[in-house]
Every structure is written in C-alpha cells, then in structure tokens.
Amino acid sequence: MDNQNQLIQARQQKMQRLLDMGVNPYPNRSSRSHIIKDLWDNQQKFTDDEQKVTITGRIIALRRQGKVGFGNVADESGNIQIFVRKDNVGEENYEIFKSFDLGDFCQIEGSCFVTQMGEYSVRATCVTMLAKAVRPLPVVKEKVVDGKTIRFDEFHDIELRYRKRYLDLLLNPEHKHAFELRAHIISGMRRFFENRGFLEVETPILTPLYGGAHARPFNTHHNTLDMELYLRISIELYLKRLIIGGFEKVYEIGKVFRNEGMDRAHNPEFTLLELYQAYTDLDGMIELTESLFKFLAKEVLNTDTVTFHNTEINLTAPFRKASMLELIKEYSGFDASDFDYDKIKTFCLEHHIEVTSAAGAGKLIEEIFNHFVEPKLLQPTFVIDYPREISPLAKAKPDDPNLVERFELFIMGNEYANAFTELNDPHDQRKRLEDQQKMREMGDAEANVIDEDFLEALEYGMPPMGGIGIGIDRLIMLLTDNTSIKEVILFPQMKPEN
RNA sequence: GCAUGUGUAGCUCAGAUGGUAGAGCAGCUGACUCUUAAUCAGCGGGUCUAGGGUUCGAGUCCCUACACAUGUACCA
Numbered sequence: 001m002d003n004q005n006q007l008i009q010a011r012q013q014k015m016q017r018l019l020d021m022g023v024n025p026y027p028n029r030s031s032r033s034h035i036i037k038d039l040w041d042n043q044q045k046f047t048d049d050e051q052k053v054t055i056t057g058r059i060i061a062l063r064r065q066g067k068v069g070f071g072n073v074a075d076e077s078g079n080i081q082i083f084v085r086k087d088n089v090g091e092e093n094y095e096i097f098k099s100f101d102l103g104d105f106c107q108i109e110g111s112c113f114v115t116q117m118g119e120y121s122v123r124a125t126c127v128t129m130l131a132k133a134v135r136p137l138p139v140v141k142e143k144v145v146d147g148k149t150i151r152f153d154e155f156h157d158i159e160l161r162y163r164k165r166y167l168d169l170l171l172n173p174e175h176k177h178a179f180e181l182r183a184h185i186i187s188g189m190r191r192f193f194e195n196r197g198f199l200e201v202e203t204p205i206l207t208p209l210y211g212g213a214h215a216r217p218f219n220t221h222h223n224t225l226d227m228e229l230y231l232r233i234s235i236e237l238y239l240k241r242l243i244i245g246g247f248e249k250v251y252e253i254g255k256v257f258r259n260e261g262m263d264r265a266h267n268p269e270f271t272l273l274e275l276y277q278a279y280t281d282l283d284g285m286i287e288l289t290e291s292l293f294k295f296l297a298k299e300v301l302n303t304d305t306v307t308f309h310n311t312e313i314n315l316t317a318p319f320r321k322a323s324m325l326e327l328i329k330e331y332s333g334f335d336a337s338d339f340d341y342d343k344i345k346t347f348c349l350e351h352h353i354e355v356t357s358a359a360g361a362g363k364l365i366e367e368i369f370n371h372f373v374e375p376k377l378l379q380p381t382f383v384i385d386y387p388r389e390i391s392p393l394a395k396a397k398p399d400d401p402n403l404v405e406r407f408e409l410f411i412m413g414n415e416y417a418n419a420f421t422e423l424n425d426p427h428d429q430r431k432r433l434e435d436q437q438k439m440r441e442m443g444d445a446e447a448n449v450i451d452e453d454f455l456e457a458l459e460y461g462m463p464p465m466g467g468i469g470i471g472i473d474r475l476i477m478l479l480t481d482n483t484s485i486k487e488v489i490l491f492p493q494m495k496p497e498n
Numbered sequence: 499g500c501a502u503g504u505g506u507a508g509c510u511c512a513g514a515u516g517g518u519a520g521a522g523c524a525g526c527u528g529a530c531u532c533u534u535a536a537u538c539a540g541c542g543g544g545u546c547u548a549g550g551g552u553u554c555g556a557g558u559c560c561c562u563a564c565a566c567a568u569g570u571a572c573c574a
Contacts, residue, residue, distance in 0.1 A: 006543060007508055007525055061534075068531040085531060102524080116532045138509040139524045141535040152535055153510040153523060159566045160509090171509095215573070260573055261499075270574065354571085370572095415574065446573080471574040484567095485574095495565065497547095 007136045014099040015132045023096060025132040030107050032056040037077035039112055043120055046112035054109045055080070055122060056130060058170075059100055061141070069097060070121075073108055081121040082108050089124055096127055103133035140171050162492050178480040178488050181300075185476060186253060188300040189273065192292055198249040198275065203238035205231060205255065211454065212236030212393065214446045215258040218268075231257035235274040236393065236467065237454045240422065243276050244462045251275035253472065264484045265414075268493050271472040276422065278463040282405040285419035285466040286382055289409060290319060293380070301479065308412050308481050311378060319409065323385035324369050332372040336365050339387075339402050344368070358442040362387025362402070377410035392432040392448055394420035416475055419468035426458040 018025045033054045039046055046053065057075035064070075067086040072079050086094040088110075100106060107128040115121050141152045154172070155161065161168040161175075168175055190200065208227070210217040212234030220229050235252050242250050256272045277284060297304055297315040304316040322330075325337045332351075336344050341361040348355050353367045365387050377383070386406040388396055394404035405421035423429050433455070436448040476488040486492035 010525055063533050063536050064530090065533060065536075066530040068533080070533045070536085072534085081534075083532070087531070115534095117534075119532090119534070121532090136508050136524065140509080141523075143535050150535085155509070157509085157566090159505095162566090213574085256574090258573075261571090263570095263573095264568085266573065272574075418574080469574080474574060497565065 008134055011101055011132065011134045011136070014101065015134065018096065018099050018129060018132070021092075021095065023129060025129050027128070027130060030056050030128075030130050032075075032107065035077040036073070036075050036080045039080055039122070040078055040120070043112070047114060047120070050111040050113070052109065052111055052125075053122065054107060056107045057105065059102055059104050059106060062100065062102060064098075067094075071100065073106065073122075081115070081119050082110070082124055082127075083113075083115065083121045084124045084127060089126055093126055096129060097124075099129065099132075100127070101133060101136070102139065103135075103137040105130040105133075138167065138171060159494075162486050163494055163497070165490055175487075178476060178482060179490060181480055182472075182476045182488060184300050185296060185479065186472065188296050189253065189292070191299075192295045193249075193251050193275065196249065196288075198251050198277075199247055201239070201242060201247075201250050201252055202254070203232075203235055203242075203252060205257075207232050207238075209449060209451050209453070210234075211448050211451050213256075213258075214390075214448070215260060216446055218257050218259050233258050234469070235272060236469070237451060239274055239276045239467070240462060241454070241457050243278050243465055244457050244460060248278040248463075249276075262493060264486070265474070265477075267473065267485050267489055270485070270489075273470040273472055274467065275469075276465055276467040278465045280466040281421040281464065282384070282407060282419060282466055285468045286321070286407065288466075289382075289417055289419065289468065293319075306479055306481075308478055309483075311412065313379060313411060313478075315380070319380040319382050321382045321384055321407075324365065324373075324383050324387075325385065327373045327377075327383060328365065328368055330373075331376055332368065334368065334372075336361075336368065339365075356443070358439045358444040358447075360389050362389025366390050374410060374415075375413040378412050380409060380411045382407040382409055389435075391420065392436050393423055393429075395423045395425075396428070411478060414474060414478070415471075416478065417468055417470045419466065422462075422465050422467045424458065424462040424464055426455060429458055430455055 015025045031054060036055055036057065039053065039055070055073060055075065057073040057079070059071050060074045060079060061072040062069065069084045071082050071084070073082050084094070084097045089097065107130050108122055108124050109126040110122045110124040113121060113123050138155045139153060140155055143150045143152070155167060193200070206220070206229045208229060210230040210233045213236070215233045217230040217233050220231065221227070222229050233256055235254065235256065239250055239252060251273060253271065253273045255269050257269045259268065260266065262268060294316045305312045305314050329335055334347055339361045344361050344364045345355055348364050348367060351371065353371050355364065359367070384407045385397065385403045386394065388402055388404045391404040391406050394406040397403045397405055407419050408415050409417035423432065433448055433450045437450055439447040440449070473485050473488050477483070477485060480488060482488055
C-alpha cells in the first residue's frame with residue numbers, strides 16, 4: 001500500500017467510525033449565524049454577552065491535547081481558533097471532534113471568549129461534520145512573529161499550483177488577489193462603458209470563418225451540419241456588423257482563441273475587450289482609452305500609479321503620443337519614412353532582423369520598431385501612424401497612403417491596446433483583404449482570410465467609427481505586478497501530466 | 499522552436515567523489531482538560547518522472563522521452 005493510500009485510508013476509517021455512530025459525514029444541510037469576520041469585527045460584544053454563535057468552515061489547523069483540543073476554522077472571510085473540551089461538548093460529540101482531520105468542513109456552535117494565552121476563540125458546545133475530506137491536504141503551517149506571518153512548508157510548486165488551482169487558492173490565499181482584482185477591473189470596465197451608453201453584446205465564438213487578427217485558429221467540426229468551424233481569433237468583424245445594423249456603441253468582453261506557441265505571456269485562450277463606436281475616430285479612441293485607464297485607477301485601484309517591477313507607472317496623466325516612424329528615428333537613428341523597401345531591408349539585415357519573403361516595407365518597419373523601440377516604452381505611450389500593410393482593417397491617413405489611423409498603447413514594453421479609425425470603404429477593404437490573401441499565398445499562415453459575408457455587409461454601408469481592443473489578461477498582469485499570464489488565469493492551459 | 503535548469507514519501511526538502519534511500523511536517527498507536535509551527539515516546543510510509551544504456555553495482559554517469567520553470571524567437 002502506498003503512502004497516499006494509507007493517508008486516505010486513515011481518513012476513510014474515521015468516516016466509517018462516524019457512519020457506525022449514525023452520523024452522516026456529508027449532511028445535506030448546514031447553518032451558520034455569523035461569518036468569521038463578523039466575530040473578529042465585534043470581539044468585545046461577542047465576548048461580553050457570550051451570545052451563541054454558529055460558524056462553518058474548513059479545518060485548517062488542529063492541536064489536540066487529550067480531552068481538549070484546539071483548531072482553526074476558516075471560511076471565506078477569515079479564520080478563528082476553536083476550543084473544544086470534552087466537558088463542554090459531551091462524550092459523544094467529542095468523538096465526532098476526534099474524527100476531524102485537516103481539510104474537513106465543519107460547523108461549530110459555541111460562544112466567543114479569550115483563552116488564557118490571550119487568543120480570541122470560539123468555545124464549542126457542539127461540533128458537526130459537514131463534509132469529510134478523504135484526501136489529505138498539503139500541510140502548511142504558519143507562525144506570526146512581530147505581526148508578520150511566517151509560512152512553513154509553503155505549497156509553492158508552480159506546476160502543482162496551476163494544475164490544482166483549488167489547492168493554490170486554499171493554501172496561498174494571497175493568490176486570490178489577482179483574480180479578485182481581475183473581476184473588479186472587468187466590472188469596472190462594464191460600469192465605465194455603460195456610463196458612456198455602450199451596449200454589451202455577445203457574438204459567435206464558433207464561426208465558419210475567422211478574421212480580425214493576425215493569427216492561426218483552432219479548427220473544429222459540427223457533426224449535424226458536417227462542416228468545419230473555427231474558434232474566433234478576434235471579435236471585430238461581428239461587432240462591425242452590429243454597427244452596420246444600427247447600434248452605435250457596442251462592446252464585448254470574451255474569450256478568443258489563437259493556435260500559437262505558449263509561454264509566460266501567451267495562453268491559447270485569452271480574454272479580449274473589443275469596442276466600436278460610430279461617428280468617432282482614432283482621436284475618440286485615444287480619449288476613451290485615457291479616460292478608461294483613469295477611471296479604473298481611481299474607481300477600482302484607488303490610486304494614480306501602479307508599480308511594476310519597481311517602476312512607477314502613472315495611469316492617470318495624459319499618455320505620450322508619438323508616431324512609429326518618429327520613434328524609430330529617435331531610438332535607432334534610422335529614417336524609414338520613404339518606405340524604400342531595399343533601404344529598409346538592408347537596415348534590417350545589418351541589425352539581424354529577420355526578413356521573410358512575405359514581408360514588405362511596412363512589415364519590416366514594424367520589425368524595426370519591435371526591435372529598437374518597443375522594449376524602451378516604459379511609461380504609457382500611444383504609438384500612432386502604423387504602416388498600412390500590417391493594418392488591413394484600419395483606414396488610411398488622408399495625407400499619406402502608406403500609413404493608417406491606428407494606435408497601439410505600450411506600457412513597460414508591452415502592448416495593451418490596439419485601436420483604429422475603422423476602414424469602412426468596401427472597395428478598399430476588399431483590396432486589403434486580397435493583399436492579405438497574397439501574403440497567405442507567400443507563406444504567411446496568419447494573414448487574414450477574405451470574408452465575403454463581411455464584405456457584403458460593408459457594402460450596405462458602415463458609418464465612420466473608431467474601434468479598440470484591449471487584452472484583459474495582460475492588463476491584469478500589469479496591475480498585479482505579475483510576469484506570468486498563468487498567475488492571472490485561474491486554469492491556465494497545461495499539457496497532460498502523463 | 500531553440501538553450502539552460504528542475505523532477506526523490508501526501509507536502510517542503512537533504513542525498514561530494516556511483517556501494518541496497520534520509521529529515522521535518524502530515525499519518526497511525528500511546529500520554530496529555532488553555533494549545534497555537536503544541537509537546538513527548540514508538541510505528542508505518544518510496545518502481546527516486548518514464549524507458550533504455552554503461553557498470554559487479556545507478557537517485558547519482560550517458561542517451562531518449564515527458565512535464566514544469568527561466569531565457570530567447572513570434573504573437574495579445
């Protein structure tokens with residue numbers, strides 16, 4: 001018998017003992033009068049009047065001493081010591097207490113008092129088993145020294161933490177913070193958009209064609225229809241159809257799926273916000289983005305700045321705006337504004353920047369930007385004036401056909417938002433997608449595909465508008481000072497263990 | 499993808515130069531009616547990630563595979 005089975009068997013034996021006593025180790029009902037935080041918030045009152053309280057929670061520590069025992073019970077709001085004495089609960093009930101193991105859910109009835117050692121506790125008059133844990137939890141012990149909690153044998157194997165997130169949340173409760181903040185940021189966004197009159201919508205995730213981004217999709221198959229379907233890689237083309245349909249302000253927050261490599265910054269499924277607003281443009285999206293960050297900082301984070309890896313980032317001041325070509329010149333000294341392919345290619349080769357056959361001058365300019373500029377943009381910066389070649393859904397600048405009205409927002413060397421004045425000319429849009437198609441044929445597997453249904457919709461007329469996408473996971477990483485996306489996704493993609 | 503590192507008990511970790519696997523916690527038995535990393539005494543617990551190889555002998559050396567981390571390339 002292996003060790004784990006031995007541990008499980010010991011717990012099952014205790015469960016059997018309960019059954020033999022006629023006690024259900026998994027009762028249907030429980031009751032509680034107070035959450036544990038209530039007891040802590042009103043210590044004086046509860047100790048003075050000795051009122052009866054009933055708490056529920058998980059046993060997170062046990063210290064037995066013969067005919068008396070201590071333990072700690074935790075619910076979501078906190079944890080408190082319990083004191084169980086045979087004389088207080090009676091012989092039969094004490095047998096139930098003796099069946100308690102670390103990890104069991106229990107209900108404790110009693111009253112609050114302070115022990116001789118000065119610890120605020122619940123003196124039990126009756127204990128109840130609510131749910132027996134038959135599998136042993138990793139044992140983590142804590143000690144408080146000078147107000148600081150020292151944790152022993154912390155559950156910190158990174159792989160186990162991700163594979164068994166429930167144990168991570170249970171044993172390292174501080175890891176809940178990123179997920180709570182995530183929820184608050186998303187609900188804050190919804191409030192912000194609702195205040196501005198946006199409608200939240202849901203569009204298909206399973207689609208006959210994928211588009212709106214530069215990525216490879218996941219394929220699947222519908223049995224009854226006997227057709228190939230793709231998981232969406234962006235939300236863009238459906239949201240634009242809604243603007244065509246007469247909605248003027250829409251957004252969606254949802255999962256998109258990209259079939260690419262995984263690393264500390266990429267999970268195959270991730271959460272994207274996309275938003276479209278009719279009768280505005282890139283400047284409108286800049287205003288909206290600055291206001292959104294300001295709102296989230298003030299209303300959710302209650303601060304102006306966040307600290308990421310010891311760098312203070314001001315989220316509320318106006319962000320810097322600079323064109324991609326200017327920034328390239330600033331950081332590399334190279335002037336690419338003439339879009340001279342041969343000259344740009346030579347520069348790339350000189351600086352060991354990969355030049356693929358499908359890449360034109362615009363793509364190479366982006367590569368130069370990624371290499372020389374991107375890592376240097378620490379404080380929030382709107383990079384504007386993108387090459388048209390790499391922006392097939394953005395409207396060209398009226399005075400420069402090589403460039404489009406687009407920005408990406410960079411903070412700490414990473415991209416946090418991508419926005420355009422959206423292309424609404426169906427002829428231009430068709431041509432752009434055809435150019436993408438050519439790039440596919442030249443080997444760019446991530447280039448956009450031609451979506452005839454979308455083009456037809458465009459032909460019915462789409463108002464001028466601005467649109468933006470914000471990667472939520474990355475944003476949460478920034479706000480929680482995490483460098484791994486797995487720390488902000490509850491159940492990150494993992495390869496099977498065996 | 500590539501490079502480097504890690505993988506030993508349920509958990510956290512030791513195991514120089516190859517010689518039949520150790521600790522703490524948790525578990526079991528016993529003692530203990532105010533403890534708090536409770537304490538004390540005793541006991542049990544391992545296909546050392548998997549598969550090959552070298553060797554009289556491999557947790558340790560070599561090869562392959564797998565998982566995870568970090569760096570790097572591409573992408574949000």
